[in-house]
Structure formats: C-alpha cells, structure tokens
Amino acid sequence: MAIAYFRCMMCGHEWEDEVERGDDVERTCTKCRSNSIRQFKSKPEPKE
Amino acid sequence: MGLSSRKAIYIPFPQAVPSAYTLDMENCLGNNPIACGKCQDVCEQDAIDYDDQDELIVREVGAVVVAIGLDVYDPTEMDEYGYTRFENVITSMEFERLICAGGPTDGHFVRPSDVTRPKRIGFIQCVGSRNPAIGRPYCSNICCMNTIKDTLLLADHYPDTGNVVSYQDIRAFGKSFEDMFQRSKEMGVRYVRGLPGDIEEDPETGNLIITVENTTSGKLERHELDMVVLSVGVIPPKDLKKISGLLTLSKTSDGFFMESHPKLKPVDAPTKGVYFAGFCESPKDIKESVCQSGAAASKVGALLNAGEIHIEAITSVIDPDLCTECGICAGLCPYSAIVWEKGQKAEVIEAACAGCGCCGAACKFGAITMRHFTDDQLVAQVQAVLEHEPDEKVFVFACNWCSYAGGDMAGISRLEYPASNRVIRTMCSARVSEEMVLEAFRAGAPVVLVSGCHYADCHYINANRQTVVRVQRLWNKLEKAGVRPERLQLEWISAAEGQKFAKVMKEMEVLRATVTPEEIAHAREALKPKPKKEKVKKEAKAESVTS
Numbered sequence A: 001m002a003i004a005y006f007r008c009m010m011c012g013h014e015w016e017d018e019v020e021r022g023d024d025v026e027r028t029c030t031k032c033r034s035n036s037i038r039q040f041k042s043k044p045e046p047k048e
Numbered sequence B: 001m002g003l004s005s006r007k008a009i010y011i012p013f014p015q016a017v018p019s020a021y022t023l024d025m026e027n028c029l030g031n032n033p034i035a036c037g038k039c040q041d042v043c044e045q046d047a048i049d050y051d052d053q054d055e056l057i058v059r060e061v062g063a064v065v066v067a068i069g070l071d072v073y074d075p076t077e078m079d080e081y082g083y084t085r086f087e088n089v090i091t092s093m094e095f096e097r098l099i100c101a102g103g104p105t106d107g108h109f110v111r112p113s114d115v116t117r118p119k120r121i122g123f124i125q126c127v128g129s130r131n132p133a134i135g136r137p138y139c140s141n142i143c144c145m146n147t148i149k150d151t152l153l154l155a156d157h158y159p160d161t162g163n164v165v166s167y168q169d170i171r172a173f174g175k176s177f178e179d180m181f182q183r184s185k186e187m188g189v190r191y192v193r194g195l196p197g198d199i200e201e202d203p204e205t206g207n208l209i210i211t212v213e214n215t216t217s218g219k220l221e222r223h224e225l226d227m228v229v230l231s232v233g234v235i236p237p238k239d240l241k242k243i244s245g246l247l248t249l250s251k252t253s254d255g256f257f258m259e260s261h262p263k264l265k266p267v268d269a270p271t272k273g274v275y276f277a278g279f280c281e282s283p284k285d286i287k288e289s290v291c292q293s294g295a296a297a298s299k300v301g302a303l304l305n306a307g308e309i310h311i312e313a314i315t316s317v318i319d320p321d322l323c324t325e326c327g328i329c330a331g332l333c334p335y336s337a338i339v340w341e342k343g344q345k346a347e348v349i350e351a352a353c354a355g356c357g358c359c360g361a362a363c364k365f366g367a368i369t370m371r372h373f374t375d376d377q378l379v380a381q382v383q384a385v386l387e388h389e390p391d392e393k394v395f396v397f398a399c400n401w402c403s404y405a406g407g408d409m410a411g412i413s414r415l416e417y418p419a420s421n422r423v424i425r426t427m428c429s430a431r432v433s434e435e436m437v438l439e440a441f442r443a444g445a446p447v448v449l450v451s452g453c454h455y456a457d458c459h460y461i462n463a464n465r466q467t468v469v470r471v472q473r474l475w476n477k478l479e480k481a482g483v484r485p486e487r488l489q490l491e492w493i494s495a496a497e498g499q500k501f502a503k504v505m506k507e508m509e510v511l512r513a514t515v516t517p518e519e520i521a522h523a524r525e526a527l528k529p530k531p532k533k534e535k536v537k538k539e540a541k542a543e544s545v546t547s
Helices: B038-042 B092-099 B143-157 B177-186 B240-246 B286-304 B328-332 B358-362 B375-385 B403-412 B434-442 B464-480 B498-514 B517-526 B533-546
Strands: A002-008 A014-019 A037-040 B064-066 B089-091 B120-127 B162-167 B190-193 B199-201 B208-214 B219-225 B227-232 B274-276 B316-318 B368-370 B394-399 B421-426 B447-452 B488-492
Touching: A037 B464, B064 B286, B089 B092, B092 B143, B092 B227, B120 B143, B120 B208, B120 B219, B143 B162, B143 B177, B143 B227, B190 B208, B208 B227, B274 B286, B328 B358, B358 B368, B358 B464, B375 B421, B375 B434, B394 B403, B394 B434, B394 B498, B403 B421, B403 B447, B403 B498, B421 B498, B434 B447, B434 B464, B434 B517, B447 B464, B447 B498, B464 B488, B488 B498
Parallel strands: B064 B274, B089 B227, B120 B162, B120 B227, B162 B190, B394 B421, B394 B447, B447 B488
Antiparallel strands: A002 A014, A002 A037, B199 B208, B208 B219, B316 B368
C-alpha cells in the first residue's frame, strides 16, 4: 500500500488515497463526479 | 466433520459426476511396493494403475468452454459466529452431508456435540455474501432458496422441529420459488428480518444463543437453539486467476469472469472462441447454469461447424520494415493477439485481434496501422474539424461502443447541450494516441476531451486503462510545455448515459470559454514537434558542406 495524491482536472478538488500496485479502480471526483483525475506520486504544488 | 470414516478408494460423494472411484494415495497400501492391491484384483475393467503419473496432454482445439465452478466461503474469519469455537455451528454444506441419506449418519439429522437430534435449529443467511466489510459485496444467489429447501426438508422429516431463519432479504425470484417460501412459512418456520451480531454458547448444554434485532417489528429477540447453520456464500474458484492468465480473460470487481456483454453476449468471453458455463461467470443456480452450458455448447457447435469464419476488417497490421522489435505492442494487447520475441519483429494474429487500436496508439515508430482507423485518417479528421474557427470548438474523441452511443442517446432523448462540440469516433479510447491529442492542440483546439467506456464496460477487456496512462502522461507533457493541463479532459460515458453526455458537454463549453486566444496561440507554438536530433545534425552538416 502506498499513498497517492489526486487532483480533479475539472473542479480542482485534491485528495489523497491508499493505492495498491496493480489497482484497477475507476476514479471519480467526490465533489463534481468528473473522471479527469490526475494522479501524483508526491503531494502536488498548490494551484495558484 | 469426523462423523464417519472413508476407505482409501472411494466415490467423492454419491451424486458425483463422473460416478467414478478415486484413490487416496496417502492412505493406500497398494502402491510401491504392492502391499494390498485388492481393488486392482477385483476391477474387471482393469482401470487401476498404481504406476500412473500426472502428465501434460497437448490438444489443439477450436474453442474452449470455461466451466471451472466455484468455491464455498470459509466462515472461519467471521469469528463472531464461532464456527471454529462451537461444535454445533455448522455450514450449509455440512448440513447437506448430515441430512443426506448417503451421509455419515444415513440421513438421521444429529448435532455434532452429543449426536442427538436437535429440536431448535437456526439458519443465519448471507454469511460471506452481501458483506463489503469482508470484501464480498455480491449476493451469492443460491443461499436463500437453499435454506428454504432445508427448512422444508426438516419440517418434512421432523415436524416437531422449530426453525428460525435470520435474514437480510429473502430473494425468491425463480419459478415456483415464492411458493416454496410461503410453504416454508406455513409449515411454521420463523423468518426474522435481521442478522445476529454474534453467537454465544451455553457451555453446559452446548446450546447456542443468538440475539437479533427484528427490523420488521423493531424488537430485540433472543433465541436459544440446539444448532446453528451458517448459510455460506460462494466465492470465485481458486483456479480462476490461473485460467484467466492462460486465456487472457478479465474479471469483474467481484472476482468472477467478465463476459463479453452482460446482456447481449452473456456466454461469450471477450477472447474469441472462449465461452463460459456456470458459476465461474457469476453466481447462479442449477437451472441458469444448465441454460448457460447449453448456450455455450450451441455457440461452440456453430463456431466449429461454420467452415469459414468471417473476422472483422478493423484489425491491426504491422509493417515489418518500420518495426523496431521493441515489443511494447505485444505487452499492451488485451487479447495477446501480437506475437513477439526478443530480437524478432512483432506479428499480429488477425483472427485474435479485436481491433481496439491500443497497439497502434502505443507504437512510437508508426509501424502499426489500424485498418479503417489509420493515424493519417484520424489526424486528417482532426485538422479538418479545426480548420475554421477552432477556438469556438470543443474537440471530442469518443469511443464507438459507449461514449459515441451516449452522444446518440442524448440526441434521441432530445437533451439540449452546446453545439460547440465536434466528435471524432474511434473504436476504443485506447486508439487515441498522444500525437493525435497534441495535433488537436496544435490545430488550435481550446479544449480536448477523450471519452470512453466505464472500466467495467470496456469492450476490449481492459484497453481503456491505457487511455488513462496516456492522458496522465499528456497532462505532464502539457504542464511542462506551459499549457494549462486542464484543457485536456477525460470522461467515461456509457451508451445509456445521454444525460451525462449532455452534462459533460455543458461543462466543456464552460471550460472552453475560459481559454484565452493567447493560451491557444502559446499551445500551438509550444507543442510543435521538435525535429529529431539526428535529423538536425544531418541538416546542419549538409548546410555547412553546401556553404
């Protein structure tokens, strides 16, 4: 298990979640339901 | 359960198919050196060979039916029900053995602790089913009717037995199932809607006590029982992973095999020539399993007797002159339709290729062409769409099966959405290469949307996972180039989600309106393809020679 950081590319909502190698999960933004979810290995820089 | 003994040669259970004897080699005395050998002496068919060994048999076949069955949930991990602590807590499978005329007690139902007949029996439903906490969120389909059948058997054999069934919901939706359920209630079986938190044992009598909240009456009920039967669910068979690897099959979230289409192709596997029968595809009862097996046999018959098979024209073709033998395409193909070995050119098995185009989008050397959806054709479409007033358009790549059909659904449902979108259809979202998206930005698209099927619905097993990988890579590339990565969006839209298609298009239009002409101009410049280093060097050399 590792922690991954996610950012919704539609509404900008950011969160972190546990991920496992080979995870096969359809990701959805919990705020706006968009599927444009960008994954980061480390905490991303806050958006300007 | 330790209630009877078994010989070293036995039929696994009376109804076993095939009804053949098997040798328990750990306990057989007749093997090397022969100390007994009596079974061999009496076998008229001469079917017993102590020296027989496991062997690998290679067969060439035209079709495969996967019917590997199921495993039964082991309730050991649910310690609250005391399966390992209390002798009188048994599973529904053990119940079957106890009540079976061919079982260890010749069908006389007794409880294990004192071998006396129990008078009060409790059944607890959904043990290992519909329980997300233990990773088993699905309904096992057969347990409700199995318990109802068991209560009827008990009521028939022992009318003085009092039975209590503790349940979440009774799912009796098959033919005559509701009649059986009503008959069970009429025969005095008590159905309590609610599951007990745990089971306690009276150490003196061995009786079991369950406390359960009856959610129908809103009251707390306490039952003292002689025996408890845990109605255990079913789980995917342990060999499923191995078979899945062998035949390139994928699994649904509950761990069973995924069919080609849940409604239209429930028997076909996504891999051509492979069919499912029975539980391995999803929990189902005997009747459904028989139906599916019949359908699978018919499909195999039709395939093998076809003589000539027509395959889809939309398949990938590899140009051996351009192939650099990297093998990336072979690793990505969801159908294992590309044959490649180190140091050799990749080759497509056309009969196995389903035409997703994932390989074509991944090949950096332009060696793979996908018939009817070539790179040139798609790029030409991108350029044509964005030839006039590109800044007014939302550019959409939509997969043939889901997103494009979702757009159709929005249209036939007469849902309103902005007219700014321009949709290019590809067979799968995985056909969309990074270069195609970059080309759209170079041509002046303010916003690009890549859309495909939901994960569970991907028509090419799991090809759309590659779409995610590419879009992630593109977001990084765009950011590096100083282009706002939010201008590239990704959405999963199913054929039924006309509403979602319209909603997404509205959101895209809002996003498009935020993109300035300066941003578009910057993207055009920043994403221009860089000339390759070798080419630059050669050109510089040529120039110096001429000057």
